Amino acid sequence: xxxxxxxxxxxxxxxxxxxxxxxxxxxxxxxxxxxxxxxxxxxxxxxxxxxxxxxxxxxxxxxxxxxxxxxxxxxxxxxxxxxxxxxxxxxxxxxxxxxxxxxxxxxxxxxxxxxxxxxxxxxxxxxxxxxxxxxxxxxxxxxxxxxxxxxxxxxxxxxxxxxxxxxxxxxxxxxxxxxxxxxxxxxxxxxxxxxxxxxxxxxxxxxxxxxxxxxxxxxxxxxxxxxxxxxxxxxx
Amino acid sequence: xxxxxxxxxxxxxxxxxxxxxxxxxxxxxxxxxxxxxxxxxxxxxxxxxxxxxxxxxxxxxxxxxxxxxxxxxxxxxxxxxxxxxxxxxxxxxxxxxxxxxxxxxxxxxxxxxxxxxxxxxxxxxxxxxxxxxxxxxxxxxxxxxxxxxxxxxxxxxxxx
Numbered sequence: 001x002x003x004x005x006x007x008x009x010x011x012x013x014x015x016x017x018x019x020x021x022x023x024x025x026x027x028x029x030x031x032x033x034x035x036x037x038x039x040x041x042x043x044x045x046x047x048x049x050x051x052x053x054x055x056x057x058x059x060x061x062x063x064x065x066x067x068x069x070x071x072x073x074x075x076x077x078x079x080x081x082x083x084x085x086x087x088x089x090x091x092x093x094x095x096x097x098x099x100x101x102x103x104x105x106x107x108x109x110x111x112x113x114x115x116x117x118x119x120x121x122x123x124x125x126x127x128x129x130x131x132x133x134x135x136x137x138x139x140x141x142x143x144x145x146x147x148x149x150x151x152x153x154x155x156x157x158x159x160x161x162x163x164x165x166x167x168x169x170x171x172x173x174x175x176x177x178x179x180x181x182x183x184x185x186x187x188x189x190x191x192x193x194x195x196x197x198x199x200x201x202x203x204x205x206x207x208x209x210x211x212x213x214x215x216x217x218x219x220x221x222x223x224x225x226x227x228x229x230x231x232x233x234x235x236x
Numbered sequence: 237x238x239x240x241x242x243x244x245x246x247x248x249x250x251x252x253x254x255x256x257x258x259x260x261x262x263x264x265x266x267x268x269x270x271x272x273x274x275x276x277x278x279x280x281x282x283x284x285x286x287x288x289x290x291x292x293x294x295x296x297x298x299x300x301x302x303x304x305x306x307x308x309x310x311x312x313x314x315x316x317x318x319x320x321x322x323x324x325x326x327x328x329x330x331x332x333x334x335x336x337x338x339x340x341x342x343x344x345x346x347x348x349x350x351x352x353x354x355x356x357x358x359x360x361x362x363x364x365x366x367x368x369x370x371x372x373x374x375x376x377x378x379x380x381x382x383x384x385x386x387x388x389x390x391x392x393x394x395x396x
Contacts, residue, residue: 059302060338061303068296069299069300072297074380075304075380125384128388141375142392144395197384198383198384199308199311200307
């Protein structure tokens with residue numbers, strides 16, 4: 001892993017930790033911070049490895065014959081595979097109380113994502129497609145001004161984090177915050193994707209799918225259970 | 237926890253075993269030698285923007301970026317000239333690398349001494365130079381190039 005990426009990872013982990021510490025005893029139980037932190041870090045590491053392996057396989061490189069290549073993260077990480085692996089890892093690690101612990105981690109995870117995108121400042125990788133907007137900026141030595149697309153993503157995710165922290169104070173139904181966090185991350189990616197120059201296939205529909213599934217989970221959690229209670233029929 | 241870890245490792249290894257491209261017998265001929273003077277002439281007379289990638293078959297990071305460069309060549313090969321400079325290498329190794337990663341859309345040249353990248357202002361392997369038509373250096377990226385940087389710099393080259 002190169003140092004610039006390591007810097008972005010550090011910013012992401014730092015923000016995640018700050019939000020978790022803030023939530024401990026406020027919107028999360030005071031004693032769950034360590035469990036949630038362990039879960040999030042494990043999920044991030046597994047996600048990174050699986051995403052890297054998926055990217056290598058798609059590129060036609062066998063990770064067994066070239067294990068050293070796994071460490072060259074800059075060679076590419078498949079975002080979809082990484083996200084899926086991270087979510088599954090967290091769910092497996094917190095299976096005793098999935099909804100509650102997913103809600104406990106959600107704002108911190110979104111803050112971590114914001115840190116990762118904001119870490120573009122260290123990686124000199126903030127710029128996207130060309131733009132004439134007043135805040136568009138040009139890279140060194142170029143006259144072409146561009147969207148600071150990663151900063152857009154970071155700001156949207158920071159705003160979402162603040163929103164989730166406020167929302168958690170109002171004690172929403174369990175699972176709703178976590179699903180909303182997944183939907184937010186997917187929508188932010190979907191909205192900013194057209195401003196990212198890329199090579200090869202477009203993964204937008206994966207983000208749309210993630211947002212749709214998360215939206216369906218929110219609806220499922222919010223709709224009240226209307227099935228008859230046992231014995232209700234006899235008592236009426 | 238231990239069971240989860242074992243399951244994750246098993247899943248990873250299964251995934252890993254699924255892929256891989258084996259180097260077939262190379263149809264690539266010997267690479268044409270190039271030196272510092274010739275490459276500067278080549279760049280100066282190019283009427284297309286040029287992406288010049290410095291690689292070697294013994295270079296691990298070059299393996300990581302090769303698939304991305306192949307994709308970029310497939311997408312932008314009509315408007316950008318992709319040149320590969322193989323440095324301090326053997327012809328057999330070079331031909332195997334080109335075949336393994338399907339980099340036959342590039343114009344590959346052979347620099348046994350490694351003097352070409354130094355003459356262009358680069359150091360180490362891999363390197364990716366981006367030149368405007370006529371040979372003016374637009375950007376030099378040292379180390380493994382990622383998708384965003386590659387796409388951005390190609391976009392810079394193609395902007396009117």
